Amino acid sequence: MLKIFNTITRSKEKFISIKKNIVNMYVCGVTVYNFCHIGHGRTFVTFDIVYRYFRHIGYKTMYIRNITDIDDKIINLAIKNNESISVFTNRMIKNMHRDFSSLNILSPDEEPKVTENIDAIIKIIKKLLKNNYAYIQNNGDVIFSVDSDIHYGKLSNQFLKNLQLGKRIKIDKNKKNPLDFVLWKKVSSSEKYYWNSPWGKGRPGWHIECTAISSLKLGNLLDIHGGGIDLLFPHHENERAQFSCFKKKHKINYWMHSGMVILNNKKMSKSLDNFILLKDLLSKYDGESIRYFLISTHYRKPLNYSEENIKKSSISLRRLYFSLKNTTINKNFCSFPNKYQISFEEAMQDDFNTPKALLILHSLSKKINIFKNENKLEKVEKFSNLLRNLGKVLGILYSVPEEFLQRNIKIKEEKEINSLIKKRNIARKLKNWPVSDKIRKKLFKLGIILEDNKLSTTWRKK
Numbered sequence: 001m002l003k004i005f006n007t008i009t010r011s012k013e014k015f016i017s018i019k020k021n022i023v024n025m026y027v028c029g030v031t032v033y034n035f036c037h038i039g040h041g042r043t044f045v046t047f048d049i050v051y052r053y054f055r056h057i058g059y060k061t062m063y064i065r066n067i068t069d070i071d072d073k074i075i076n077l078a079i080k081n082n083e084s085i086s087v088f089t090n091r092m093i094k095n096m097h098r099d100f101s102s103l104n105i106l107s108p109d110e111e112p113k114v115t116e117n118i119d120a121i122i123k124i125i126k127k128l129l130k131n132n133y134a135y136i137q138n139n140g141d142v143i144f145s146v147d148s149d150i151h152y153g154k155l156s157n158q159f160l161k162n163l164q165l166g167k168r169i170k171i172d173k174n175k176k177n178p179l180d181f182v183l184w185k186k187v188s189s190s191e192k193y194y195w196n197s198p199w200g201k202g203r204p205g206w207h208i209e210c211t212a213i214s215s216l217k218l219g220n221l222l223d224i225h226g227g228g229i230d231l232l233f234p235h236h237e238n239e240r241a242q243f244s245c246f247k248k249k250h251k252i253n254y255w256m257h258s259g260m261v262i263l264n265n266k267k268m269s270k271s272l273d274n275f276i277l278l279k280d281l282l283s284k285y286d287g288e289s290i291r292y293f294l295i296s297t298h299y300r301k302p303l304n305y306s307e308e309n310i311k312k313s314s315i316s317l318r319r320l321y322f323s324l325k326n327t328t329i330n331k332n333f334c335s336f337p338n339k340y341q342i343s344f345e346e347a348m349q350d351d352f353n354t355p356k357a358l359l360i361l362h363s364l365s366k367k368i369n370i371f372k373n374e375n376k377l378e379k380v381e382k383f384s385n386l387l388r389n390l391g392k393v394l395g396i397l398y399s400v401p402e403e404f405l406q407r408n409i410k411i412k413e414e415k416e417i418n419s420l421i422k423k424r425n426i427a428r429k430l431k432n433w434p435v436s437d438k439i440r441k442k443l444f445k446l447g448i449i450l451e452d453n454k455l456s457t458t459w460r461k462k
Contacts, residue, residue, distance in 0.1 A: 002057070002349045004224075005300060007232065007255040008155050008240075012351055018221045018253065023059045025051065026214040028227035028235065029111070031068040031206075032092035033077055036099050037275040038294075038305060039261045039268050043228040045291055046258040046299040046352075048105045048395060050224070053348050056393045064217045065108040066210060067093060069115050070203060075193055085193055089113075099278040102287035103294075104395045110217060114209045118195045121204045121212040124246050125183045125197075133245040137174055140186030142199055144207075146179045149241040155255060156233035181238055183208045207238035211246065220249050226256040229300075230267075258299045268305065276305065286407055288396055289314035295354040295394060316362070317396065317404075320387070323365040323372075324401040327384035335389055336382075340364045344390050354394060361390060406459070417448055421457055424450075 002015040017023050027047045030040060044065075051063050069089040078088040114121075125142055128134040133148040146152045172178065182205035187194045194201040204212075214222060227236065236255065243250045261268040268275050281290060284307075293313035297303045335341055340360055347356035364387050371379040391397030420439050427435040440450055448459050 003351055004254050004256065005351045006253075007257050010157070013254070015254070017059065017223050018251075021059055023054045023061045023223045024218045024221070025054075025061065025063045025224040025226065026210070026218060026222055027063070027065045027108075027225075028210050028231055029066040029068065030096055031071060031073070032089050032096060033071065033073040034092070035277045035279055036096050037268065037277050038281060038290075039228060039230075039275065041099070041103055041278050041290065042261055042294045042299075042303060043258045044100060044105050045103055045294045045395070047226050047256075049295065049299075049352060049354065049393070050226070050256070051106060051108075052393050052395060053352065057345075061109065062218065063108040064110050064112065064214060066213045067111055067113045068206065068209060069093070069113045070193065071206065095279065099282065102282050103278070103291045104287060104398060106395075112213050112217065114204065114213070117209075117213050117216060118204065120216045121208055122184075122195075122197050124208065124212050124215070124242070125204075127246055128183065128242070131245070134183055135176065136199060139174070140200055140202075141182050142184035143175060143180045144183050144238070144242060146177050146181075146238075146241060149244055151244065152179075152241050153237065155240045156237045158233055158237065179234075181205060181207055181234065207235055208242060210235075211239050211242040215243070215247065215250070220247055220251065222252045224254045224256055225252045226258075229257040229259055232257055259297075259302050261305050262302045263305045267302075281310075285310055285314065286404075288399060288404070289317055291395055292317045292358075296358065298351075298353060298355055300351070316358075320361060320365050320391070320397060321399070321401045321404045323368040324384050324387060324397065325405065327368075327401070328381050329388065330381065330385050333385040333389065335386060338386070340367075340383075341386065341390065344393075348393070357390075357394060361387060361394075364390070417443065417459060421450070421459065425457060428452075 003012040004015050005011070006013045025047070027044070030036060047063075047065075051061060054061050067089075070085065074085060074089060078085050081088060125134065128144065129136070129142065132145075134142055134144045137143050184197060184199055184202050184204060186200050186202040189201075191201075194203060214225070225236070225239075236257075240252070243252070263274060263276070266274055278290075289310060290313075293310045294303070296309075296313055296316075340363065343363075344357050344360040347353045347360060350356070364383060368380060368383050368387065371377075371383060388397050420443055424436050424439040427433075427439065443450060443459070450457055450459050
């Protein structure tokens with residue numbers, strides 16, 4: 001029985017899909033004004049695993065992840081770079097896809113852009129105005145009235161009277177309530193980027209974008225709405241308020257939020273200028289080791305970033321790959337009932353407990369090594385394919401083991417290693433054991449472990 005922690009009830013709840021064996025999931029995507037950082041990596045790896053697991057247990061999925069490709073930051077940076085909005089955002093989207101692909105994040109079923117859904121946004125704003133859930137400010141902006149939603153604050157567990165208004169953003173005295181937010185921003189006649197609307201030339205506000213796109217793509221009923229915990233308030237709270245006013249029959253059954261990434265005891269975010277870009281991290285570490293690190297802590301808990309922790313993750317991943325070394329991939333493999341599969345699925349059923357699931361994979365890996373030592377080849381093949389299949393659920397163990405174990409070796413170093421192995425093989429053939437042992441020790445100092453068999457010698461990094 002799958003249980004998911006539901007943010008709105010602040011408890012784990014049994015998952016029951018709205019439609020039998022079908023899951024609709026919407027996750028707030030990236031605002032593409034900069035390269036993606038490790039916080040993005042954590043959020044989208046989290047929901048990638050949710051997506052993978054539902055498919056693993058037999059659900060059909062519809063996963064929507066939007067792209068915000070218009071806002072003030074995007075416009076300002078495009079102007080600064082002397083390029084059009086589309087050229088700028090397409091370049092940033094390409095970079096985003098490259099980074100996500102390196103982390104083995106699957107593409108969602110649809111990835112709609114805000115600029116492609118302006119008509120849907122305008123349609124909802126019209127209805128909100130018509131039913132007095134919104135009003136037009138003196139400057140021409142269309143504003144949502146939070147007082148029109150009697151349950152405002154329910155999702156984020158905020159008590160409005162306790163909110164520290166004006167702490168981050170200057171209070172706008174023209175609003176009926178300082179928490180009221182923009183649905184449509186009117187622009188001046190001199191601005192270049194705008195859309196025509198019943199309220200004049202302008203652009204949509206941030207919060208209305210996801211409301212419109214998720215409603216358009218998934219209808220009134222959503223199984224899961226997700227995103228990073230930093231979006232809980234005000235973004236998701238404002239989304240929920242709009243939904244409740246726009247469509248009375250609208251329902252989101254489960255709200256899911258991934259936790260913060262912590263760096264030097266502070267949350268990592270672009271707004272604090274305290275972040276690490278994925279592209280920079282990927283230049284130093286392989287994407288699979290980074291992904292392993294991102295899932296090594298439960299998705300709802302804070303994740304403490306350090307290069308030491310990534311190195312530890314890489315070592316742990318290498319242990320799994322070592323047990324798969326020299327094993328056969330059976331594409332027609334069917335999983336079989338056993339304690340490892342059962343324990344793995346029990347861990348995942350408990351609100352996607354990936355740290356516990358990884359422990360199960362390591363137990364399975366140790367069992368494979370035992371079978372190898374006992375020369376039980378049939379069991380080695382059976383259990384190694386099980387390890388690969390369970391790894392796929394977490395988005396890991398998709399590389400060729402021999403190649404993964406030799407990664408991060410420079411071409412020059414690789415040539416030197418192969419040259420030394422060749423000399424050692426000649427020495428072994430001549431039974432010159434002192435020379436053979438000397439070369440082995442030299443390679444060991446370089447961080448290389450040799451493995452001899454009757455036919456050849458292979459190597460891996462320590």
